[in-house]
Amino acid sequence: MSQSRATKRRPQQDAPDRPARLLAWYDRHRRTLPWRAKAGERADPYRVWLSEIMLQQTTVRAVGPYFEKFVARWPDVTLLGRASLDDVLRMWAGLGYYSRARNLHACAVAVTGDHGGVFPDTEEGLRALPGIGPYTAAAIAAIAFDRRTMPVDGNIERVVTRLYAIEEALPQAKPLIKEMATTLLGPARAGDSAQALMDIGATICTPKKPACALCPLNDDCAGRIRGDQETFPRKAPKKSGVLRRGAAFVVTRGGELLVRSRPEKGLLGGMTEVPGSQWQAGLEDAAALAQAPELKGVGRWHRKAGVVTHVFTHFPLELVVYSASVASRTRAPDGMRWVPVETLDGEAFPNVMRKVIAHGLDL
DNA sequence: CACGCGTGGAC
DNA sequence: TGTCCAAGCGT
Known part of the structure; x- marks a missing residue:
């Protein structure tokens, strides 16, 4: 050496x-x-x-x-x-x-x-x-x-x-x-x-x-x-997603909230959500209510002021929130259920849904 | 291989 | 405010 x-x-x-x-x-x-x-x-x-x-x-x-x-x-x-x-x-x-x-x-x-x-x-x-x-x-x-x-x-x-x-x-x-x-x-x-x-x-x-x-x-x-x-590291630039819009419905029955589970596959798979429209690019919020026919007769809708925004990895999202209060014995539509508001913390809500609920419940 | 898939923090 | 990023995986 x-x-x-x-x-x-x-x-x-x-x-x-x-x-x-x-x-x-x-x-x-x-x-x-x-x-x-x-x-x-x-x-x-x-x-x-x-x-x-x-x-x-x-x-x-x-x-x-x-x-x-x-x-x-x-x-x-x-x-x-x-x-x-x-x-x-x-x-x-x-x-x-x-x-x-x-x-x-x-x-x-x-x-x-x-x-x-x-x-x-x-x-x-x-x-x-x-x-x-x-x-x-x-x-x-x-x-x-x-x-x-x-x-x-x-x-x-x-x-x-x-x-x-x-x-x-x-x-x-x-x-x-x-x-x-x-x-x-x-x-x-x-x-x-x-x-x-x-x-x-x-x-x-x-x-x-x-x-x-x-x-x-x-x-x-x-x-x-x-x-x-x-x-470093060198990397190719990536493209940004297109804004999608939709509506979400916060329906209460006394101290209970109407929810459902998302499909097992895909975005937020298996997580809990409040009912809502599809999330689409180029959608005006005025068209949103028409996309939830099972909720049309539920009660008197109140559109909450403002919107809920959320950014996913591949697209930004803007949701209009409608709220309604229904009679105490109102039945949940097929595939939906009532959960007590006190136990919402224990539900499998993704963050975007927590934002929606807070907005709709005036929390 | 490219894309879909959450959320919160840093700048 | 927009952009990037943080111990990736499944398809």
């Missing part, structure tokens, strides 16, 4: 000590999170799985209270596997992406029924379960079972594309990113390596104004050396 090689800074393609630097940083600076095992302790696959599902496209802050509620009510996977889907959906209400809750329940049922209550300990075995895709399978395999694999999430994509100044845009760059990310694994502690990169992505290598001075990988980060680290 020559002197110059030992003293010169290594070129970025050749930094074999990066895995070790990463783990050394993790041992000093790792975040304390409710689902994360303490240093040296074995991770609980159930908690790792539950947290990974909740954290898909969702912030650590939002997940915290939901994670605590779930593990308090269902301390292990077999208890969750015996719970009803309705209970799971109610507990999930407000967290978003509700197909995750259905798949979570289906996965718990599968682990309980087909695997004796024990999670598969390989990436392939995990990948076969509902709601577990390539990222989550790798994450659980690495974190809970110490398999040598590198999960690649949004954080790691950002860190790695900056570290190597990868010019290829997402999602085409995914295979390359996976390959480069894998070089950051050492001979052991794959889960800690992955969590180190996620912590760095979340706290240092942030989308805007990264704190490069604090990064354990800063001295040979190609993006930082070029000075354009914030421009």
